[in-house]
Amino acid sequence: MSREVLVKKSDIVKYYLRKIIIAGLVAIAVTWVALPFVMTIIYALSDPDQYYDPHIVIPTRYTLEHIHKLIVLGAWNATINSVIVAVLTILFSFAIGLPAGYAFARYAFKGKDSLKLFIVALRMFPMMVIAVPLLVLYFKLGLADTLLGIALAHTAMALPFVILITSGIIAGVPVEYEEAGLVFGLNRIGAFFRITLPLALPGLAAAAIFTFIMSWNEVFIAAVLSFQNRTLPAFILNLIGGATDFIKFAGAFIMVIPALVFVFVAGKYLVRMWGITLK
Amino acid sequence: MPNEEIPTSVKLSKYTPYFLILPTLAYMVFFIGYPLVQGIMLAFFDEKGRFTLENVNYLLYGPGSLFWDALKYTILLAAVIIPIQVSIAFGLALLFNLRFPGKNASLYTVILPLTISDVAAGLIWYVMLGQYGFFNKILMNLGIISHPIIFFRIKDMEFIAIVITEIWRATAIVFIIIYAGLQMISHEYYEAAEVFGATTWQRFRYIVFPLLLPSLQAALIIRTLFAFQIFGVVWTLAGRDIPVLAGEAYYAQTELLRPGVASLYALIIAGLSIAVGALYIKFFKAKYLEAGM
Amino acid sequence: MFMGDTYMVDVHLRGVVKRFGKTIALRGIDLDINDGEFVVLLGPSGCGKTTTLRIIAGLEKPTKGKVIFGNREVTYLPPRERNISMVFQSYAVWPHMTVYDNIAFPLKIKKVPKEEIDKRVKWAAELLQISELLNRYPHQLSGGQRQRVAVARAIVVEPQVLLMDEPLSNLDALLRVKMRSEIKKLQRRIKVTTIYVTHDQVEAMTMGDRIAVMSAGKIMQVGTPWEIYNKPANVFVAGFIGSPQMNFIDVTIEEAQDGINLISSDFTIKLPQEYISLLKDYVGKTMILGIRPEHMYPIGYVPASLQKKDKIKGIVDFVEALGSDTIIHLNTGSKIIVVKTSGTYRPKIGEELEIVIDLDKIHLFDKNTEKAII
Numbered sequence A: 001m002s003r004e005v006l007v008k009k010s011d012i013v014k015y016y017l018r019k020i021i022i023a024g025l026v027a028i029a030v031t032w033v034a035l036p037f038v039m040t041i042i043y044a045l046s047d048p049d050q051y052y053d054p055h056i057v058i059p060t061r062y063t064l065e066h067i068h069k070l071i072v073l074g075a076w077n078a079t080i081n082s083v084i085v086a087v088l089t090i091l092f093s094f095a096i097g098l099p100a101g102y103a104f105a106r107y108a109f110k111g112k113d114s115l116k117l118f119i120v121a122l123r124m125f126p127m128m129v130i131a132v133p134l135l136v137l138y139f140k141l142g143l144a145d146t147l148l149g150i151a152l153a154h155t156a157m158a159l160p161f162v163i164l165i166t167s168g169i170i171a172g173v174p175v176e177y178e179e180a181g182l183v184f185g186l187n188r189i190g191a192f193f194r195i196t197l198p199l200a201l202p203g204l205a206a207a208a209i210f211t212f213i214m215s216w217n218e219v220f221i222a223a224v225l226s227f228q229n230r231t232l233p234a235f236i237l238n239l240i241g242g243a244t245d246f247i248k249f250a251g252a253f254i255m256v257i258p259a260l261v262f263v264f265v266a267g268k269y270l271v272r273m274w275g276i277t278l279k
Numbered sequence B: 001m002p003n004e005e006i007p008t009s010v011k012l013s014k015y016t017p018y019f020l021i022l023p024t025l026a027y028m029v030f031f032i033g034y035p036l037v038q039g040i041m042l043a044f045f046d047e048k049g050r051f052t053l054e055n056v057n058y059l060l061y062g063p064g065s066l067f068w069d070a071l072k073y074t075i076l077l078a079a080v081i082i083p084i085q086v087s088i089a090f091g092l093a094l095l096f097n098l099r100f101p102g103k104n105a106s107l108y109t110v111i112l113p114l115t116i117s118d119v120a121a122g123l124i125w126y127v128m129l130g131q132y133g134f135f136n137k138i139l140m141n142l143g144i145i146s147h148p149i150i151f152f153r154i155k156d157m158e159f160i161a162i163v164i165t166e167i168w169r170a171t172a173i174v175f176i177i178i179y180a181g182l183q184m185i186s187h188e189y190y191e192a193a194e195v196f197g198a199t200t201w202q203r204f205r206y207i208v209f210p211l212l213l214p215s216l217q218a219a220l221i222i223r224t225l226f227a228f229q230i231f232g233v234v235w236t237l238a239g240r241d242i243p244v245l246a247g248e249a250y251y252a253q254t255e256l257l258r259p260g261v262a263s264l265y266a267l268i269i270a271g272l273s274i275a276v277g278a279l280y281i282k283f284f285k286a287k288y289l290e291a292g293m
Numbered sequence C: 001m002f003m004g005d006t007y008m009v010d011v012h013l014r015g016v017v018k019r020f021g022k023t024i025a026l027r028g029i030d031l032d033i034n035d036g037e038f039v040v041l042l043g044p045s046g047c048g049k050t051t052t053l054r055i056i057a058g059l060e061k062p063t064k065g066k067v068i069f070g071n072r073e074v075t076y077l078p079p080r081e082r083n084i085s086m087v088f089q090s091y092a093v094w095p096h097m098t099v100y101d102n103i104a105f106p107l108k109i110k111k112v113p114k115e116e117i118d119k120r121v122k123w124a125a126e127l128l129q130i131s132e133l134l135n136r137y138p139h140q141l142s143g144g145q146r147q148r149v150a151v152a153r154a155i156v157v158e159p160q161v162l163l164m165d166e167p168l169s170n171l172d173a174l175l176r177v178k179m180r181s182e183i184k185k186l187q188r189r190i191k192v193t194t195i196y197v198t199h200d201q202v203e204a205m206t207m208g209d210r211i212a213v214m215s216a217g218k219i220m221q222v223g224t225p226w227e228i229y230n231k232p233a234n235v236f237v238a239g240f241i242g243s244p245q246m247n248f249i250d251v252t253i254e255e256a257q258d259g260i261n262l263i264s265s266d267f268t269i270k271l272p273q274e275y276i277s278l279l280k281d282y283v284g285k286t287m288i289l290g291i292r293p294e295h296m297y298p299i300g301y302v303p304a305s306l307q308k309k310d311k312i313k314g315i316v317d318f319v320e321a322l323g324s325d326t327i328i329h330l331n332t333g334s335k336i337i338v339v340k341t342s343g344t345y346r347p348k349i350g351e352e353l354e355i356v357i358d359l360d361k362i363h364l365f366d367k368n369t370e371k372a373i374i
Ligand SMILES: Nc1ncnc2c1ncn2[C@@H]1O[C@H](COP(=O)(O)OP(=O)(O)O)[C@@H](O)[C@H]1O
Pocket: C020, C023, C024, C025, C043, C044, C045, C046, C047, C048, C049, C050, C051, C052
């Protein structure tokens, strides 16, 4: 029995056409997002003469002069400040938020749902509201224009996120592991530190990066709470009023580099994390 | 012994979750609750604690007040930007739900803008759209335009620049929410539809879209609420040419040195957020969710 | 109601290879399935059954090879143009639609008139006894009910090919047995070409017109349940089918005066003269002897009809009393031989036992290729 097998050419054409269209759309999306980053890095390092020549799209001569100028203006200090504030924010928000996240993940208790809903709502509350009154308070407490003050405010902003993320991560570690620890002689705290915490560590590390990014990028509260000891975004926001183009380019450059690093270090986790916290 | 004594530690353990949450609540009361009350005090009461409308008057009629413009532009920007963002993000999420080579690298690239501040995003597009920026250079060298398009210091063009920047910057956040929602829908749901003869459009219309509605709504709420806080992008690209509520708050605080007015602006943003959030929640509800899923 | 002569179709796979990056899921599958036939793909988890099914459905494109429906190559045709139906392993009953809407969906897509849809949905619901569930949402159903919705949805369109991916694997034992015969009856009634995936040999044996046994991305044997059980083509199939598993013993082949001796380390079995020609090439070599536990009998339980037989001796090592059957683990010196016998027989541990082997039922496999010689 040999029957003729008909292959429709159009089936194959359609199949490959579909693949090409998908690849084309992805390429457009990637270019749209990536090109501004690439051009910012290129122009921030560009030789001014070439930049101001309308015929040169991609410069051939590069210089670190603009970055250097920005650093002389105080960008380096501001960067250090930003790092300090972000690290303090991670420490505070985890010290306070992790126990709460654990409670939400592991206990059933009265009022849990309302409390959780409250935290979910807080996460969307415009935290800039607290900036001005906090400054008034900080003047009394001697926290005005201090990195500690900014970090405390950022902690308030990050706390709802940290609680939701950590509770998600801890809920992802099967409770049986912890119970096995209890059976074999640990107490609840010991079981947490010796069993759950190590298992949750990769997720928590990603959550820490997430918190870092939140603090690193926050500008309104930081700008209101500080005058001299500014974080990087606040410093640049304050600077650009009268700055030359190249100082602005350099500012963009300095703020963008850590972002690139973070995404390529922890991209996978960050995608998941945003999925959790923003739903 | 009929009446066995329950050890105190067991009795207390009932309260463990509350102990664990206590620090959070205390912190929030001190750093959110108290400032909120103080903010209201600043806005509506004078130093002696008497009720006053001085700040309200200043906000509305003070020299150089841009309140109505700020309100208008804040809402206008949200109204223009959000529909575009949600459409693009939705399309992008559907695209990334397909299988194709280089997917992870593309995904990480597309979410890059999420990791930078709005100030940085503003500056990046200042680079792109400047008179000698990439946009003008490439169009001129391709012969599409003969003179550079000027985006800055012209109100309408600044508006466009802000819209472009916000779409570039914050579409990713909408994308991530929808993408996460899409990933939670079992592949088998639309494969089943495909097997039963549904075209791409029918799969979208009858399966993907209804299943994704909750995520879409979540994205819409979050995006809208954040849109009312728009600040960094506007401030870097247009300053007060395009006034927005958060920008006016910043201006009142740092230039006018009027914390009362700044607080009032911030409270207006908060009020707007709460009102819109409540509206959304009231109107959105997927039918099958109500059935108890 | 049937769509003319296109209703049934034969399905052919020609040299289908599928790679996922570095893993090779399918290593060249050739399979011919006739009109209206019920073919079962059987194999351990991870052997490529689902992948094969998805390639037939068009949800996956083969890396190499062809899929042919009737006289049309469909390798690159999207699923919706293949006129197929599928029951997914996790059912894929859409959560946002009622049972009615789920079943009606394939018809709606095909723009069947409303009254006709209603008629057919009710017909399918009746058939699967879910008529009273039509207005419920999937989350209000049990696993078994959901599975029936998935089957109803799959048959309501009267597809050319019906694909089922372990549809019963999530059900409890009782319901599974019931659904097994229901699906089989249904298929007989609507005579649709059916490809059914399972890892459960009982399911395969009871449902399939033919069974394709798969292992590691290859088809090891295709045949009727009788052939698969009685004439396994190789060691894998022989070992995979049957419970308890077939006994495998390494034996050396030796020519004797009036027959052939199979010499193992523990015992010798003598085969009659007629085997000499079959095993000529293997004299002096090692082969794998296969005997099913149910083809060995303790003295006193030997059927009168048994013609060619031999005996081995051993000591009872362990006894599993299952009620209807007794499984005896017999120590023959260096090996344990498993024997399945009547539940009324209860030997004691340590007892010496003589076991009669039905020589008509033994298998001999080439030691290198593992292919069946006898
Ligand atoms: N989408 C996929 N990506 C990568 N590997 C896959 C994919 N689907 C299946 N595989 C691999 O192919 C092999 C066969 O899988 P499958 O067909 O699902 O087996 P079965 O259904 O028989 O259990 C397995 O090793 C599995 O890990």
